[in-house]
Amino acid sequence: MREARTSMAVEIRTVEDSDWPAIADLTNHYIEHTAIHFGYDPVTPNELRELWWPKRDLYPFLVAADGTRFLGYAKAGVWRERAAYKWTAEVGVYVARDTQGAGVGTRLYQALIDACRERGFHSLVGGITLPNEPSVRLHERVGFVKVAHFAHAGYKFGAWHDVGFWQVKL
Numbered sequence: 001m002r003e004a005r006t007s008m009a010v011e012i013r014t015v016e017d018s019d020w021p022a023i024a025d026l027t028n029h030y031i032e033h034t035a036i037h038f039g040y041d042p043v044t045p046n047e048l049r050e051l052w053w054p055k056r057d058l059y060p061f062l063v064a065a066d067g068t069r070f071l072g073y074a075k076a077g078v079w080r081e082r083a084a085y086k087w088t089a090e091v092g093v094y095v096a097r098d099t100q101g102a103g104v105g106t107r108l109y110q111a112l113i114d115a116c117r118e119r120g121f122h123s124l125v126g127g128i129t130l131p132n133e134p135s136v137r138l139h140e141r142v143g144f145v146k147v148a149h150f151a152h153a154g155y156k157f158g159a160w161h162d163v164g165f166w167q168v169k170l
């Protein structure tokens, strides 16, 4: 795994209550304007918090910040529900639009991978609506390899979208 390139004073920490509005704003940009996120409807800060809070002991949710400035987030969650899948988590990452390409995504994913390893996960899976070169490069930079490609897996904004899955064993 290569080092991140950022020269910013980036702190990576667990999400705090005051982060949810910025997390919702960033997520909603990708819900409302792109097929990167497959949601159709915007999310609220409270919905996001309530999804994560009951699972907080199992799944890490990390935020990158530069002082008080929110720079992005990375999270793990349920991949599939049946019991034997519990050793694999699905991960996701979003970096603030004015900060992309500066190494923050790499820092977030490196910290998320460490946190998931500490919690006993055996592998991580990331689903990427294609094409998305920055995301593919980020996943491969931190050790993920492509394991699946589903054609026309989602329909959004009047078009079918392929989704690739990348996996890393911890």
Ligand SMILES: CC(C)(COP(=O)(O)OP(=O)(O)OC[C@H]1O[C@@H](n2cnc3c(N)ncnc32)[C@H](O)[C@@H]1OP(=O)(O)O)[C@@H](O)C(=O)NCCC(=O)NCCS
Residues within 6 Å of the ligand: 030, 036, 093, 094, 095, 096, 099, 100, 101, 102, 103, 104, 105, 106, 107, 127, 128, 129, 132, 133, 134, 135, 137, 138, 141
């Ligand atoms: C994908 C994303 C999380 C990457 O985070 P980032 O902080 O921008 O990425 P980093 O600066 O750490 O760089 C990671 C890799 O992505 C590449 N990359 C970053 N921005 C890029 C761009 N605009 N075009 C091409 N490659 C890009 C970097 O070159 C690096 O690859 P390399 O090591 O092969 O050079 C971020 O761009 C983002 O939030 N994008 C929008 C939301 C999204 O797509 N999330 C992922 C959903 S699956």
